[in-house]
Amino acid sequence: MIRLEEINKTFNKGEANEVSALKNISLEIKEKEFVMLVGGNGSGKSTLLNVISGKVNAGSGKIFLDNIDVTRFEEYQRSKWIARIFQDPLTGTAPDLSILENFRLASLRTQKKNLSIGTGKKFQEFVKEKIAVLGLGLETRLNRPMNSLSGGQRQALTLVMAIMCEAKVILLDEPSSALDPKTAVLVMQSAEKIIRDYGLTAVLVTHNIKDTLSYGSRIIQMDEGRIMRDMRGYEKSALKAGEVAEWFG
Numbered sequence: 123m124i125r126l127e128e129i130n131k132t133f134n135k136g137e138a139n140e141v142s143a144l145k146n147i148s149l150e151i152k153e154k155e156f157v158m159l160v161g162g163n164g165s166g167k168s169t170l171l172n173v174i175s176g177k178v179n180a181g182s183g184k185i186f187l188d189n190i191d192v193t194r195f196e197e198y199q200r201s202k203w204i205a206r207i208f209q210d211p212l213t214g215t216a217p218d219l220s221i222l223e224n225f226r227l228a229s230l231r232t233q234k235k236n237l238s239i240g241t242g243k244k245f246q247e248f249v250k251e252k253i254a255v256l257g258l259g260l261e262t263r264l265n266r267p268m269n270s271l272s273g274g275q276r277q278a279l280t281l282v283m284a285i286m287c288e289a290k291v292i293l294l295d296e297p298s299s300a301l302d303p304k305t306a307v308l309v310m311q312s313a314e315k316i317i318r319d320y321g322l323t324a325v326l327v328t329h330n331i332k333d334t335l336s337y338g339s340r341i342i343q344m345d346e347g348r349i350m351r352d353m354r355g356y357e358k359s360a361l362k363a364g365e366v367a368e369w370f371g
């Protein structure tokens with residue numbers, strides 16, 4: 123689903139503050155894999171997600187999505203494959219607009235073909251059905267403005283909006299780290315449910331040791347722009363908290 127071939131990324135090349143953020147990264151992520159991406163501050167995790175999504179151009183190397191070479195594709199051209207979730211629950215939403223209006227914007231952005239877009243009854247029912255999956259009761263409050271909701275509620279809704287576009291890949295950069303512990307659990311559970319229910323391929327960055335052990339089918343640890351560890355299946359499930367703690371730098 124995602125394939126990186128010898129990706130390098132250097133910021134401020136040739137200047138005193140030159141940073142080599144990604145060093146010769148080659149990586150293949152299969153369809154429906156759920157990767158937990160960990161590593162210390164500045165190890166290159168966000169840059170890796172940005173290079174996959176096209177927000178940041180790779181200095182060298184190739185990127186494939188579904189076996190299509192997208193290295194030269196702009197971010198918006200890759201958005202038909204990729205949805206993104208950030209740390210700040212308000213990123214990508216319009217805070218003053220209602221839940222329904224935000225979903226309308228989300229569907230306009232991604233131009234979902236076979237759904238008449240608007241605030242009409244059919245669209246409302248469609249959104250209600252999607253939101254109900256979260257089990258937060260928000261489907262009865264579609265007219266509430268986004269900024270009247272808690273951070274966790276907003277983040278959970280952002281997750282649902284992300285799947286409106288039928289993207290196959292979801293990249294989540296510390297989706298729960300700005301939330302209180304209880305809400306963080308709710309958002310992680312919502313993320314897992316959506317990833318599973320929609321059969322998405324996911325890469326999730328976290329600094330939370332417990333989440334690293336509880337979620338995902340694969341764990342990748344980065345250090346100074348390189349992949350240091352890459353574990354799946356039994357190897358991942360056998361990991362202990364003490365062991366993983368060291369990988370966070």
Ligand SMILES: Nc1ncnc2c1ncn2[C@@H]1O[C@H](COP(=O)(O)OP(=O)(O)OP(=O)(O)O)[C@@H](O)[C@H]1O
Pocket residue numbers: 133134141142143161162163164165166167168169170
């Ligand atoms: N736009 C940029 N311009 C210059 N340097 C950058 C830029 N983006 C990232 N870097 C540098 O690249 C390196 C990797 O940064 P990155 O944000 O990918 O790390 P990270 O693993 O996501 O860290 P954190 O856990 O703190 O979020 C860091 O040294 C950072 O300062």
Ligand SMILES: [Mg+2]
Pocket residue numbers: 167168169295
């Ligand atoms: Mg980061």
